Amino acid sequence: MSDTHSETVAYVRETMLPQATPPASEVGAIKWLRENLFSGVLNTILTLVGIAAVVWLVQAALPWFLHGVWNANSLPECRQIIAETWGEGAHGACWAVIRERWNQFLFGFYPSDLYWRPVLALALFFAAVAPVLFTELPRKLLWGSAFYPAVAYILLWGGSLWVPISVMAGFGVGWLGLVAARRTNLPLLGPLAAVLLPLIWWLFLAGPVAGMLEDIIPLGVEEVRSDKFGGFVLSLTIGIAAIVLSLPLGIVLALGRRSDMLLVKALSVGFIEFIRGVPLITLLFTASLLLNYFLPPGTNFDIILRVIIMVTLFAAAYIAEVIRGGLAALPRGQYEAADSLGLDYWKAMQLIVLPQALKISIPGIVSTFIGLFKDTTLVIFVGLLDPLKGITDAVRAAIEWKGVYWEPFIFVGAIFFVFNFGMSRYSMYLENKLKRDHR
């Protein structure tokens, strides 16, 4: 073997060559550019067109941003400052409108000395959802989360403390009913008591009891009525309430749609298809206009509550379909495995099916939530002042700010982006954490 080469080649190098640097076209930025931007004729053309578009956009928009004015009392003053600083005919943003009216974009007409209340409500919301979102936190914190709705209600609307307390007591009544019914050994009485007793409490007793307690021990904070809500306080109130309520409702609807019981299935299918079949604006108009005709005159059915209900129902129908997709994606074996373990329906769903189905559905659920949050701007059509159009138009109606166009849109859009991007990142975190693929 040792003299193989002696017959085929005259010379074989016996020492290693020193390593040379790779050719310039195969390393660093140039390689990256060649591979990613100029790898073919079509890609080269697309790259050049893309660069041209970016350059044109920056050229058109950058001066406008750079010439921005923060300190002015009106649009004409802004224009004057821009003309003085950058010469006649220069364009510039008038951010002064944001500086002057930022509080209305964020809080609507909420009394300015009470701004801390919605802010605290939002901060507490993050504290309350933390144990739900991050499983590392102690489970006992969930009890705190359960009381958050009452706390948020008091912070946002104010009024008598006894009202939310007496509403929350309804759940206690239901639980007591359940416990009492269990002692009787009648199988149907438990669920029946758990549903009916709180309903009776809420419909007939909660109001008078709250009023009575208020008379005995007056306890409350300054009331803020719904017509003071606007801007992001309104958007977040509707958005968060609808998100929190629509998820459980959506899960129930999804399970109902896959149920073997004809009535449950028919009701679920009918509800989902009806809600998905009509535009959200139709539902909002129903909430705002049609209900007024059906309810007796003088009925004071809070408009924000009506909108929250409608948005919740709307989102729940979409969530239900997203979750149904997750349920359908589970292999049949999972259901059969649960059955063979002797688990009943609820246990099987709770321990085996839903955790997996929900995990699959996360991207879809979060998409629906993001869409829902952005849809809250549609409430302008029922006369509520949403941040995007309602407050913007109200601000533009002031003579000093008439004529501003892009600045409010950019400001509001940026805030929406922060919230939605946050939701999106959380969903990615959750997907990674729950990844159980054996790759």
Added chain:
Amino acid sequence: MKNTVFLGTLAAAGLAAGFVSAATLDDVKARGELNCGVNTGLVGFAAPDANGNWSGFDVAICKAVAAAVLGDASKVKYVPTTGQTRFTALASGEVDILSRNTTWTFSRDADLKFTFIGVNYYDGQGFMVNKALGVTSAKELDGATVCIQTGTTTELNLADFFKVNNMTYSPVTIETNAEGEQQFLAGACDAYTTDASGLAATRAAFANPEDYVILPEIISKEPLGPLVRHGDDQWADITRWAMNALIAAEEYGVTSANIEELSKGTENPEINRLLGAGEDNLGAMIGLEKDWGKKAIVGAGGNYGEIFAATIGESTPIGLARGLNAQWTQGGLLYTPPFR
């Protein structure tokens, strides 16, 4: 109003079913607050300031009524309404009076079952063009592109005007006034059409207002006024005469400056009756205090002329001339029946 979101709703639904409220006056007094439907935002007519306090030409009517009925012009809950929700808000009782630059038409009066209590602003549709276009009359707009808000009476007026004058146009439909301004400034349309008051306000906000002209032709009648529901004549009387009090005050020279002086009694019996300074008690006839007229004028911030000057008049950036909205003695259309 102590009722809350969660409970009041359902409980009230059951209780209130019994009595249908015909007496709006009693409702307002019991509530201690006037629910007034206004525009979500229209320059000069209705706009909230940085602290959320509403002001404007239409808002003054709300204040006058609240002051006349409740004695306090600040006891108003302003309900912002859109073009779609305004009539339902009034019909359903969500608002007691709608003061939202609404054109008085036959069908709205008769078919929608509302009562227009008068006209507080005579408007009409006009055109604005770029001066560089060299157009001096709307009749020269043949073949022009026109920016027009969809779903409004202005859209129909425009079609009628061009048809009558045997001209053609291509519409550029827009959704809101702000969008229309952008389109017009960007040159997407040759002419922009809306109510003349709106054109003036829009032009005033341009960076170079002198580059644009408002054409002389007014192609439609737009009598804008406040309205209430059919079926409560007492309430209609109260609101109608609260507005008339503002107009009469201007006619008789009653201003926010001299009203205190005049309300002590004057030689003019008409002023005495208006301000409740004389023997006659007009207030009792409509279920109000004797000095209701004085309260209305003070609450609204002065007489009609003063309100006009402060909100949309020539001294404001909007700069509207009185025109048709001058007193009948000055060649305008404002003419209030006598206070007798």
